[in-house]
Amino acid sequence: MTTTRALSTSRFKLRWNSWDIITIIAFIFIILFMVYPLFNIFLNSFFYEGSFNFSHYKDFFTLKYYYSSLTNSLLVCGLATIFAICIGFPMAYILTRFDLPFKKIIHILIILTLLSPPFIGAYSWILILGNNGFLTNFLHSIGLNTPSIYGLHGMIWVFTVQFYPHIYLYVSGALKTMDSSLEEASESLGSNKLRKLRTVTLPLIFPTLSTGALMVFMASFADFGTPMLLGQGIKLLPILAYEQFINEMGSNPAMASTLSMILLSVSTGILFLQRYLVTRKSYSMSSMRPPKVIKLKPLQKFFAMLFVWLVLAVSLIPQITVITTSFLKTNGPVFTNQFSLDSYREVLFRVPQAIINTFSYSALAIVFMVVAGLLLSYIVVRRSSKISALLDTLIMIPYVIPGTVLGISFIVAFNKPPIEITGTWIILVIAYSIRKLPYTMRSSTAILYQIDRSVEEASISLGVPPMKTFFKTTAILMLPGVLSGAILSWVTTINELSSTIVLYTGATSTITVAIYSQVFTSSYGTAAALASILSLSTIASLIIVTIISGKKGIPI
Amino acid sequence: MTKVRIENVSKYFGEVKGVDNADLTIEDGEFFTLLGPSGCGKTTLLRTLAGFYQQEEGNVYFGDQCINDLPTYKRNIGMVFQSYSIFPHLTVFENVAYGLKARKVNKIQIKERVLEALRMVELEDYQDRQPALLSGGQQQRIALARAVVIHPGILLMDEPLSNLDAKLRLKMRADIRDLQKKLNITMIYVTHDQEEALAVSDRIAVLKKGRIQQIGKPHEIYLSPVNQFVANFIGSTNFLTAMISEDVNKGSIVTVANKEYPIVLKKPYSGPAVYSVRPEQIKIKRTSSDGPFVKGVIVEATFLGEKVEYNVQLNHTTEIIQVNEHAVHYDLLMNKGEHVELYLNPEEAVLFSKDGEEVLNIHDNYSSTVYEPV
Numbered sequence: 015m016t017t018t019r020a021l022s023t024s025r026f027k028l029r030w031n032s033w034d035i036i037t038i039i040a041f042i043f044i045i046l047f048m049v050y051p052l053f054n055i056f057l058n059s060f061f062y063e064g065s066f067n068f069s070h071y072k073d074f075f076t077l078k079y080y081y082s083s084l085t086n087s088l089l090v091c092g093l094a095t096i097f098a099i100c101i102g103f104p105m106a107y108i109l110t111r112f113d114l115p116f117k118k119i120i121h122i123l124i125i126l127t128l129l130s131p132p133f134i135g136a137y138s139w140i141l142i143l144g145n146n147g148f149l150t151n152f153l154h155s156i157g158l159n160t161p162s163i164y165g166l167h168g169m170i171w172v173f174t175v176q177f178y179p180h181i182y183l184y185v186s187g188a189l190k191t192m193d194s195s196l197e198e199a200s201e202s203l204g205s206n207k208l209r210k211l212r213t214v215t216l217p218l219i220f221p222t223l224s225t226g227a228l229m230v231f232m233a234s235f236a237d238f239g240t241p242m243l244l245g246q247g248i249k250l251l252p253i254l255a256y257e258q259f260i261n262e263m264g265s266n267p268a269m270a271s272t273l274s275m276i277l278l279s280v281s282t283g284i285l286f287l288q289r290y291l292v293t294r295k296s297y298s299m300s301s302m303r304p305p306k307v308i309k310l311k312p313l314q315k316f317f318a319m320l321f322v323w324l325v326l327a328v329s330l331i332p333q334i335t336v337i338t339t340s341f342l343k344t345n346g347p348v349f350t351n352q353f354s355l356d357s358y359r360e361v362l363f364r365v366p367q368a369i370i371n372t373f374s375y376s377a378l379a380i381v382f383m384v385v386a387g388l389l390l391s392y393i394v395v396r397r398s399s400k401i402s403a404l405l406d407t408l409i410m411i412p413y414v415i416p417g418t419v420l421g422i423s424f425i426v427a428f429n430k431p432p433i434e435i436t437g438t439w440i441i442l443v444i445a446y447s448i449r450k451l452p453y454t455m456r457s458s459t460a461i462l463y464q465i466d467r468s469v470e471e472a473s474i475s476l477g478v479p480p481m482k483t484f485f486k487t488t489a490i491l492m493l494p495g496v497l498s499g500a501i502l503s504w505v506t507t508i509n510e511l512s513s514t515i516v517l518y519t520g521a522t523s524t525i526t527v528a529i530y531s532q533v534f535t536s537s538y539g540t541a542a543a544l545a546s547i548l549s550l551s552t553i554a555s556l557i558i559v560t561i562i563s564g565k566k567g568i569p570i
Numbered sequence: 571m572t573k574v575r576i577e578n579v580s581k582y583f584g585e586v587k588g589v590d591n592a593d594l595t596i597e598d599g600e601f602f603t604l605l606g607p608s609g610c611g612k613t614t615l616l617r618t619l620a621g622f623y624q625q626e627e628g629n630v631y632f633g634d635q636c637i638n639d640l641p642t643y644k645r646n647i648g649m650v651f652q653s654y655s656i657f658p659h660l661t662v663f664e665n666v667a668y669g670l671k672a673r674k675v676n677k678i679q680i681k682e683r684v685l686e687a688l689r690m691v692e693l694e695d696y697q698d699r700q701p702a703l704l705s706g707g708q709q710q711r712i713a714l715a716r717a718v719v720i721h722p723g724i725l726l727m728d729e730p731l732s733n734l735d736a737k738l739r740l741k742m743r744a745d746i747r748d749l750q751k752k753l754n755i756t757m758i759y760v761t762h763d764q765e766e767a768l769a770v771s772d773r774i775a776v777l778k779k780g781r782i783q784q785i786g787k788p789h790e791i792y793l794s795p796v797n798q799f800v801a802n803f804i805g806s807t808n809f810l811t812a813m814i815s816e817d818v819n820k821g822s823i824v825t826v827a828n829k830e831y832p833i834v835l836k837k838p839y840s841g842p843a844v845y846s847v848r849p850e851q852i853k854i855k856r857t858s859s860d861g862p863f864v865k866g867v868i869v870e871a872t873f874l875g876e877k878v879e880y881n882v883q884l885n886h887t888t889e890i891i892q893v894n895e896h897a898v899h900y901d902l903l904m905n906k907g908e909h910v911e912l913y914l915n916p917e918e919a920v921l922f923s924k925d926g927e928e929v930l931n932i933h934d935n936y937s938s939t940v941y942e943p944v
């Protein structure tokens with residue numbers, strides 16, 4: 015027996031295969047580009063004039079200048095989340111339960127809203143309701159004075175309009191799979207409609223609703239562009255962190271690190287809070303009979319449609335404004351009524367590099383994410399062990415890292431040896447890859463669970479080594495799912511601002527950074543042209559993903 | 571082509587013994603079946619042979635070669651899975667050609683061999699189809715062709731028929747058997763269906779909780795089970811409580827259903843025992859006489875086509891006995907409520923010790939080739 019046992023161990027060593035090597039590389043990468051930078055700002059936040067203490071944290075919680083940024087952030091994001099629920103929930107309910115026309119198109123338009131970056135929304139609302147906006151001027155000319163879009167209420171407005179689709183998507187998903195017999199049971203017990211909603215429907219969809227709410231909160235909490243454009247003196251947490259870091263009048267990386275740590279703790283805390291609420295109240299739902307679609311009476315139908323189209327119109331206004339104005343001739347910061355391609359000419363002349371950068375960096379990051387998504391999801395799903403579970407958890411951490419925080423942590427960590435890449439394009443590509451990998455991972459693992467494992471075993475038994483088998487079978491079968499996930503990552507990558515703004519230098523500027531600086535210098539024409547380029551790329555990508563996923567039956 | 575030697579192989583999953591000290595030899599060209607209830611370790615043993623699992627103890631030889639260290643893809647095996655596991659992104663032809671391409675066979679030969687294999691499974695007209703559009707039976711035949719086309723040393727099948735409907739299952743199992751004999755491949759076949767196992771196998775190994783209980787030809791296992799578990803799992807049987815006693819004059823006597831029969835024991839024993847007799851080994855007729863017959867009344871009579879199944883409630887005990895009789899003349903069949911007498915056929919009955927672990931008697935079909943785990 016002892017001889018065979020000895021044999022077993024020697025065999026084990028022989029089987030150190032390519033997957034183990036990939037796992038190790040993944041860990042090295044994660045430790046280097048996520049754990050190490052975060053650990054760096056963590057340390058940094060405790061250093062005050064060369065010694066280790068808590069004075070930055072003390073300052074933060076005692077000085078109004080600092081802590082008000084946190085209260086502002088919580089206020090804005092909290093209210094935006096509540097309003098987003100107020101809009102997203104009825105939208106989802108109406109569109110899943112009632113027979114309205116054009117549901118598919120509405121669905122896609124709502125997703126489109128979600129995918130265009132919030133700061134473009136903020137910017138076009140400035141064009142509409144800013145000090146010199148169309149609507150402001152128009153209302154002014156008929157004697158009405160509107161409140162300005164600038165300030166906390168403006169941010170809440172933009173975040174609500176921008177992020178209610180999260181609620182819509184999650185809730186309509188849940189409503190679609192809810193078993194109608196539960197609701198019918200409640201009805202047969204004599205519950206009226208409202209009571210039914212409160213006692214049966216709501217508790218059942220609470221887990222999904224809260225996930226949607228979490229997404230809204232996280233997205234607005236981490237957003238950089240909107241508060242930057244609409245803040246005008248009122249600072250939210252990411253802005254303050256950014257300013258402490260970048261400030262030309264003496265930057266304070268240690269305070270920026272402290273603020274980053276607070277950003278990180280809040281978003282992590284919120285995540286755990288949501289998880290905690292959900293685990294206490296989750297019901298497993300299996301849809302035996304999906305709920306039936308109810309026919310509405312004409313008048314009811316009219317109001318339902320009015321609501322849906324109104325919401326949709328408001329959420330599409332930014333896109334439409336941006337694209338329309340991009341074709342107008344400008345006179346300084348003011349748009350005239352003449353059609354012209356000047357803005358585009360100007361863009362191509364002034365910032366061609368930014369356009370090239372955006373697409374090439376994003377493309378590189380996507381290639382990286384597709385490969386990493388394929389390989390790592392395989393490790394997580396098919397070679398599950400404690401180590402792969404740890405890998406899975408680590409990969410998901412960027413979900414809770416606001417872009418600004420990641421940017422700051424990268425600079426703090428990588429402006430000195432051993433890895434000195436600050437200011438290069440590499441740092442941007444790595445930042446994108448780390449930030450968006452979780453999304454690609456999610457779609458990759460989802461599809462991998464649907465692929466029969468024995469397909470691979472059949473291939474191996476036919477004489478093809480495991481790694482080659484993976485690329486000849488499973489990888490090919492996973493590709494549609496991974497690609498549709500990757501295209502969504504691509505869309506969010508080309509629209510990325512919050513970490514880019516910290517990490518870019520003149521030569522590595524991107525479209526989003528260019529838009530941001532154009533808006534700041536009131537060059538609204540070129541900003542509109544750049545934003546249109548982004549929007550059209552986003553729409554095109556979305557069409558591609560719909561086609562891919564439609565063909566293979568993969569839900570987006 | 572290949573003889574398989576499994577030497578004291580154990581495979582653990584933590585505390586669970588998936589396979590516990592299996593030791594057997596499968597002959598070249600033999601159709602060998604691993605049979606047992608769910609969770610008994612059939613799949614585990616098969617996958618260990620395939621190399622998907624690494625055994626903790628013991629050795630496996632294909633021919634003279636010890637293959638412990640040989641990864642699956644070098645073992646030259648053909649494998650057919652329960653879930654077809656066709657490559658959905660390849661055509662039927664490409665599926666079957668897959669293993670040949672991996673072996674770098676030249677194009678002309680690939681074409682020849684694939685077509686031949688497809689002809690064997692009667693799918694030559696489907697070579698350009700997408701497999702997803704084919705029926706379950708057709709998909710499983712592609713899997714079969716794909717496995718045999720590479721001329722594997724051994725062919726491994728894990729419940730290949732369990733996703734097919736009953737009729738197709740009968741046809742496919744005959745086809746598989748024919749193909750195996752024609753190609754003279756060593757086959758290791760897993761099933762939990764005892765009838766299927768009896769029908770196709772040269773020899774069967776019956777497993778329980780990771781341990782091999784008995785290895786033998788189908789009739790040996792059926793007629794001469796080594797313990798109560800095997801008797802119960804293969805076919806259907808009646809277990810009656812019995813008592814064995816020594817009589818100075820008559821030798822050993824078994825008392826069952828208030829009757830005494832002389833028996834021949836393997837070794838001296840007296841005390842309680844289990845009397846196992848198969849439904850078709852019992853003779854049944856309308857009550858007429860005394861003698862070595864047990865009396866009872868029919869509580870249920872089921873006509874099953876080629877046979878009739880009677881459930882007989884014995885007088886004097888609460889036991890119900892199942893009896894099968896060939897249905898030759900329908901008019902001669904008996905009905906519910908009729909009084910009958912049974913001959914419990916002690917010559918063919920198997921007597922187990924009370925714990926069911928041991929055979930006590932030497933009966934008509936007694937076979938001495940009993941598997942004894944080392």
Ligand SMILES: Nc1ncnc2c1ncn2[C@@H]1O[C@H](COP(=O)(O)OP(=O)(O)OP(=O)(O)O)[C@@H](O)[C@H]1O
Nearest residue numbers: 583586587588607608609610611612613614615762
């Ligand atoms: N990968 C695994 N990890 C842990 N335990 C396992 C694993 N595979 C099998 N087992 C356990 O080993 C035992 C044997 O399982 P195995 O799959 O070999 O049974 P089986 O005879 O093929 O059953 P079935 O007829 O249901 O397919 C079972 O108790 C099972 O729970």
Ligand SMILES: [Mg+2]
Nearest residue numbers: 612613614728
């Ligand atoms: Mg099995």
